[in-house]
Amino acid sequence: MSFASFAAGESRTLLRLALPIMATQLAMVGMGTLDTVMSGYVSTLDLAGVAIGAAIWTPVWLFLAGLMVALSSSVARANSAQRHDDVPKLLQAGIVLGLLWGTLLGLLLVLIGWGLPLWIEDKTSADVAMFYLLAIAPAFPSSGLFLALRFHAEALNEPGQVTRIMLTGLALNVPLNFLFIHGITLGDVQLLPALGGIGCGVASSVVFTFMALALLRNTRKRRLPVGFPLWQDVWSLEASRKRSLMEMNRIGVPIGIALFFEVSLFTATALFLTDLGPVVVAGHQVAINVSSITFMFPLSISLALTVRVGHYLGMNDFAGARYCALTGIGMNLVIALLNASVIWLGADTIASLYSPDPAVVAMGASLLVYAALFQIPDTIQVATAGALRAYEDTFAVMLITFVAYWVIGFCSGWYLAYLRDEPLGAAGFWIGLIIGLTAAAVALITRLRIVGQRHIRAAQTAAA
Template identity: 35%
Template sequence: MYKTDTWQEKTKLFLIILGPILVTQLGMYAMNFFDTVMSGNAGAEDLAGVAIGSSLWVPIFTGINGIMLALSPIVAQLTGADQKQDVPSAVRQGVYLSTLLALVVLIIGSFILNPILNMMELEPEVRTIAKQYLIALSTGIIPLFIYNGLRSFIDALGQTRVTMVITLLSLPFNIIFNYVFIFGKFGLPAYGGVGAGIATSLTYWVTLLFTIFLLVRVRPFSTYSIFSILEKPSLRAWWNQLKIGVPIGFAIFFEVSIFSAVTILMSTYNTNTIAAHQAAINFASFLYMIPLSIAMALTIAVGFEAGGNRREHAKQYSYLGISIAVVLSILCGIAIYVFDDPVARLYNDRPEVIEMTKHFLYYAIFFQLSDAFGAPIQGALRGYKDVNITLIMALVSYWVIGLPSGYLMATYTFFGPAGYWMGLIIGLAAGAIALFARLLYVQRKAPSQTSKSQ
C-alpha cells in the first residue's frame, strides 16, 4: 500500500490489490467447487452427503477464519502508522492463536458430530458419507487455520499476488487428489464423496508448506523473520486480536450459517432436492467470492488510510469498492440467467436434479445483488476496526428476519423449498441496508483530518 491522491490513482491501486485477492478467493473456493462437482458425478447420494457435511463445516471454518482476518486491519494500520517493527510479533501470536482455535474445533467436533447428524432426517447412506467426509476433512484443519492467519499478514502488506500464486500452485493438487480418491485411481479404492474430504485435507497441508517456504525465502516477508524467534504466547496479544476478530468471525458466521441452516432444513425433502439446492448454492457461493474479495481489499485500503488518519481517502475507497461490486454483480446475474442449463448440468445428469437446480439459480440472481452491497461495506467497516455493531446487524438480519421468513414461505406458501431462497434474499437485503447506514455513521462521526496529514 502507498498513499494516493486522485480517484484515478486509487482505482489503479485498488484493482492491483483486488485482482490477486479475487483470483485467490476463486481458487480457494474452486476446491469446494470441484469437491461438489466431482462428488456429484460420483452419485446423487455423494453430492447430498458432501452438501450436508459442507453445510456443517463451512460456517465453522468461515467464522473462525474471521478471527484470523483481524490480522489484516492490525497489520495494515501498523504499516500505515510506520510501526512495522511491531508486525512480526503480531503475526507470531496470530499463528499461536490459530493453532489453538483449530484444536478447540477438533475437540468440540469429536463430541457433537454424531448427535447433530442423528438429529437430521437423512437417508442412511447420505448420513454415512457426510460423517466420513467431515472426519477426513478434519485432518487438515490445523494447517488451514495457520495458513489463513499467515495469508492475512501477506495481504495486509499489499502483496496479494503472493497468495494468488500460492493458491494457483495448490489448486492442481486438489483436482488430482479429488480424481484419485473420489473415483479410485492408481490402485486406490473409490471413496466417492468421502474422497473429496481426503483430497481437501491434503491440499491444505500443501498450501501451508508453500506459504512457509515463501515467508522464509522471499522478500519482503523474509525481512520480518516471522519464524526466526520462538516467542512466548501472549494472552494480551491474543485478546487484542480477539477483540477485533471475534465480532468479525461471528458476523461472518451468522451470514454463512444461514445458508447451512437452510441446507439442514431442506434435509426433510428428498435427496434430489438436497442435491439441487447444494448445486445451486455452491455456484452462487462461487460467485460470492467476487464481493468477498472486494471486501478484503477494502479492509486493507481503508485500514491503511484510517491508520494514517486520512479519513477522506478511506471514504473514497469505500465507495469505489461498493461501485465495482455492484457492477460485477449485475454482470454475474446476467451470466446466471443465460447459462443456467450448462451450470446445472455441471453437477449432475439426473433431469429432475437439473431442472430443480435451474429453478434455484434464478433466486440466486437476486440475493447475490444484495451481497454486492453488504460484503464490501463489511470490509470497509473492518478497515475502520468498527466490528461490534455489524455483529448485531448480521444476527438480526439473517437469523431474526431472513431464516424465519424463509421457513414461513417454505412451509405455508406455494414456494415450497424455494421459500428458503426467498428468505435468504430478504435477510441479505435487510443486512445490506443496515450496514450502509452504519458506514455512513462511521464516516461522519469524526471530521476529516486529511489536510493535517498532507
C-alpha cells in the same frame, strides 16, 4: 481532490490488490466445486452427502477466516503508520490465534460429524456426510496457520505468492480427489479403497496441509526480516504479546461470527431441506455453489477494502478512508449486475454442469434464478462490512448480521417454505435470503455513514 478523480485512482489500486485475492478465493471455492461435481458423478446420494458436509464445514472455516481478517487490518495500519517492527510480531500473534482456533474448530467438526446420523434420515447420505467431515477436520489447524500467513501477505500488498500456492493446491485437488474417490486396484489387490464422496474430504485435508507448509516456507524466505526467529518465543505470554493476541481476538471474533451468521444460514437451509429428499438438497447445493463462486468477486473487493481503508486510517486520512469505502461499494455494485445477468441467462446450462440427473438440473436451475436476484444486496453488504472491519467496528456488524440473516431472513424463509397456505419449499428459503441480505445492506450502509462521519468530526475537533 474531487471524489470522481479519487475514485478513478483508488479503483485501480483496489483492483491491483483484489485481483490476486480474487484468484485465491476462486481457487478455494474451486476445491469445493470439484468436490461437488466429482461426487455428483459417483451418485446423487454421494452428492447429497458431500453437500451436507460442505454446508457444515464451510461456515466453520469462514468463521476462522473472518477471525484472521483482524490480522490484515492490524498489519495494514501498522505498516502505513511506519511501525514496521510491529508487523512480524503481529504475525506471530496471528499464528498462535490461527493454530488455537483451528484446533478447537477441528474438534467441533468431529463432534458434529458423529451426530449427523441422528439428524439425517437417509442413511447413505448421512454416512457420506459424517465421514467427509471427519476426513477434513484434521486440516483445520493447518488452515489457521495458512490464513494467518495469507492475511499478513495481503496486508503488505503482496498477495501474488498466496495466489500461486492456492492455484497449485487447486491443481493437486483434481488427481487427489480422483484417487481417493475411485481408489487404486492392482490386479486383484485393492491398494487404496474407493471412498466415493468421502474421498473428497481426504483429498481436501491433504491439500490444506500442503498449502500451509508451502506458504510458511515462502513467508520465511520473502516477507520476514533476515534472521527473524518466527517460532522463538511464539508461545510467550509477555504483556505486549498478550495484548496483541487479545486485541486481535477481540476484533476478529465478531468478524468471524458475522461471516458465520451469513453462511450458516445456507447450512441451516440445507439441513432443513433434507426432509424434501436428496434431489432438492442436491439442487440447493448447485445454487449455493454457484453463488459461492460469484460471491468470491465482491468478497475479494471487500478484503481489499479492509486493507486500503486501514491504510488511510493508519495515516489519519479519514476523508480518504470514506472515499475509499464508497469506491469499493460502487465497484461491487457493478460486479453484482454482471453476476446476476450471467446467472439469470445461463441458469439451465450452469445447473447441467453439476449433475447428469435431469431432476437435479431442473431444481438447481429454478433456484439459480433467486441466486441471481440476491447478488445486488449481497455484494453491497459485503463491501460495506469490509470497510467497517478496517474501522474495527466489528461488534456492530455482528449484531446487524445476526438480526438481518436469522431474525429477518431465516424466519421469513421458514414461513414461505413451510407455513404459508401454498408452501414454496426451497424457493421460499431463497426468497428469505434475499429479504435478509437486503436488510443487512441497508443497516450496514447506515452504520458506515455514522462511523465515517464520527471519525471525520473527531479529526476536525482535534485540529481545532
